[in-house]
Amino acid sequence: MKKILSIAIMCCFLLSCAFTLLACGNSVSGTYKASLLGTDVVYEFGSFGNVIIRIDYPAGEDTVIEGKYELSEDGNEITFIFEANADNEDKVEEYSGTFNFAKGEDKDGNKYVKIGLVTYTEYKK
Numbered sequence: 157m158k159k160i161l162s163i164a165i166m167c168c169f170l171l172s173c174a175f176t177l178l179a180c181g182n183s184v185s186g187t188y189k190a191s192l193l194g195t196d197v198v199y200e201f202g203s204f205g206n207v208i209i210r211i212d213y214p215a216g217e218d219t220v221i222e223g224k225y226e227l228s229e230d231g232n233e234i235t236f237i238f239e240a241n242a243d244n245e246d247k248v249e250e251y252s253g254t255f256n257f258a259k260g261e262d263k264d265g266n267k268y269v270k271i272g273l274v275t276y277t278e279y280k281k
Contacts, residue, residue: 185202236255
């Protein structure tokens with residue numbers, strides 16, 4: 157009886173490890189930055205699908221937009237979902253959009269994400 161119980165517990169443990177690895181493989185975390193025409197765009201990917209986008213314009217006006225993101229099952233597309241509320245209604249309307257997505261490391265070991273045609277490199281504050 158002990159042997160059967162031990163095997164059952166081990167199987168549950170291995171299954172939970174497998175699901176954890178699958179979930180981690182289909183997510184993104186960290187802060188990534190790109191400069192586009194003098195404007196800095198920073199994506200902060202958090203847990204539970206949260207994302208904060210900071211746009212720093214050359215004239216000094218900054219915009220911060222909070223929303224959610226979802227990666228496709230194969231990890232090749234990212235969908236952003238933003239909803240207007242009292243805090244951001246002047247900055248964003250309800251919006252959702254899907255873009256091509258990739259993540260990885262360049263030859264120098266720097267992490268990056270590519271959203272659409274733009275590559276954002278890992279940014280440490």
